[in-house]
Amino acid sequence: MGQVRLSAPGVPPSGGPQHPPCDDDHCQADDRRGLPHVCRRHVRGRLTAIRSLGHEHGTFGHGVTYGGHPVGAAVALECLDIYEEMDLPTHIGRLGNHLADGLKRLGNLPGVFDVRSQGLIGCVEFETAEQARAIGQEAEARGVFFRIIGPVLAIAPPYITTEADLDEILSVMAASIQAQIALA
Secondary structure (H helix, E strand, O other): OOOOOOOOOOOOHHHOOOOOOOOOHHHHOEOOOOOEOOOHHHHHHHHHHHHHHHHHHOOOOOOOOOOOOHHHHHHHHHHHHHHHHOOHHHHHHHHHHHHHHHHHHHOOOOOEEEEEEEOOEEEEEEOOHHHHHHHHHHHHHOOOOOEEEOOEEEEOOOOOOOHHHHHHHHHHHHHHHHHHHHHO
């Protein structure tokens, strides 16, 4: 595996100096768990750069708590590779269209004021916040959780969602709306 890449090639990490590849034997070897070894000299250099940024820009001027950590950076780079492998934009576009079609069908149900979506994020707006809360609670009782924001139920499934998952989410939403309309 070799050394963990701390930033994109040629781009200094967190504004600090670009470190040459480590020539220490222990830095080139993988650790016992098969994970790349992170060179402490490089990490110390990054921490020094982050501290100097903090002094230069005031408290919290260095960014978020975990920003620039070599392990977090390695995980983020691996995520980007996985997104490329799964062709994420195409995947999200296909699922987003499926979600939009399903939401349009919900738009015809009584009590629904509006439906809208962008990619894999969607929402159903009801006439009142009380309706949204009741329908959200009904959906939760059926095993699906929606974020309730005033009169809106927001839908933001993870990237690993399938069309069958979306169908289940939309089915529970429809059944919850119908159950609450029947009670009214």
